[in-house]
Amino acid sequence: MRKELIIYGVSIGLNRGAILLLTPFMVYVLSLESFGLYSYILVLVQFFAPILGLNIYAGISREGGEDYRKGNYIYRKSIPFIFLATLFFALTFYIFQGKESLNIMFWSILIGGLEALNNTQLNTLRCMNKHFSFFLYSLLKSVGLLLLFLVYFFTYHNRDVENYLRLQGFLYFGVFIFFFLFLKKEEYILFPLKEVLIFSILLIPHSLAQWIISGSGRFFIKNILDDASLGLYTKAFNLSMILMIINSGIGIVLPQHLIRNYDKWKQSYNRISFFKIYSLLSVILFLFLLIGIRIDNTTYNVLKVDLGQIGTILLLNYLGFYLLGYYYYYSNILFVFRKAKTITSITLLSSLFCIIVNYLLIKNFGLNGAAVATLLVYLIQVIIFVISAIKLEPMIKRSFYKDIFILLITFALIFSLIKIF
Known part of the structure; x- marks a missing residue:
């Protein structure tokens, strides 16, 4: 698992890293308000992606974890639907919403549909254990985003959000076509899709609830406060998302490892070892983040980050993202037992x-209130998932106190680091 986690962690890190690297430059080019609007559209993209894709990548991950040929068959059947649904709804909003300075719904749906296509392909590559292809996919998207920014910066005199979204759409579609041709030759087997569709569709509310949890704070900031506050919060939020380099790798690797090796993973030794390593990496990554911010402050000041202004927001969001590691483990126990309704119910309640x-x-309380809300919600969600997982697997209860101890020590270390810096 360690090798796969590194490969997938680096792959996801490329995508996250590209976004983080672009953040200060986007703010410089677009202004803080326009960057806030761009981030707002990306939040909506995450809302539309599971709807347009019927959350089918959950089905690909679940069934493909047992037999990759099933995952490939689901992928083949889902692509035409996602493509047509995206075109229909995007064009509908383009025609009937009228000409605005920026057609937010059109771009959110269009990029959201392309994101759904990309996620479907990524999960198909994952269940086939095509590690290098998965890495190449992420590399093309991340390098492509950086190159697009250069094209955008040097080509467009009118540097508005819409022009960049147009380039981003072409990139996502190009990567999709490349891997569509690549996956066309892969083996698959026919089997009934009814149960897969039910499983995936039942998890759509779960995905939307996750979107609410991750994005509703920025929605309320935009509507209660202003675009400048949204841009400032987004900067701190994006920096804290550096932990998603690890989390996203875990989210991709862990489900199928639990499915294939559940008897080993339910043992306390493997679980505790996982949380120890994860927590250590989380603390080290936060230390590197703070060192990087301090170095930037004393040199070129590209990030323009004032820890006195956004330190609390950065800390609380980072702690919230740290709790996602616990969420991934315990929610995937329910995933192994195909408890789609329970997963959805918990996430809806959390949202x-x-x-x-x-x-x-x-x-x-303004922006600090948003960060506190993020931490509280993730904490409540983890607690409910732990209780549900223990009901399915009572063995966890015997050593759960060790999980709590590791969590408290990690919280204390991360809190101490922000105080030192």
């Missing part, structure tokens, strides 16, 4: 709590 807490805390 409802998220909406209420975000609204109240942002209205009363």
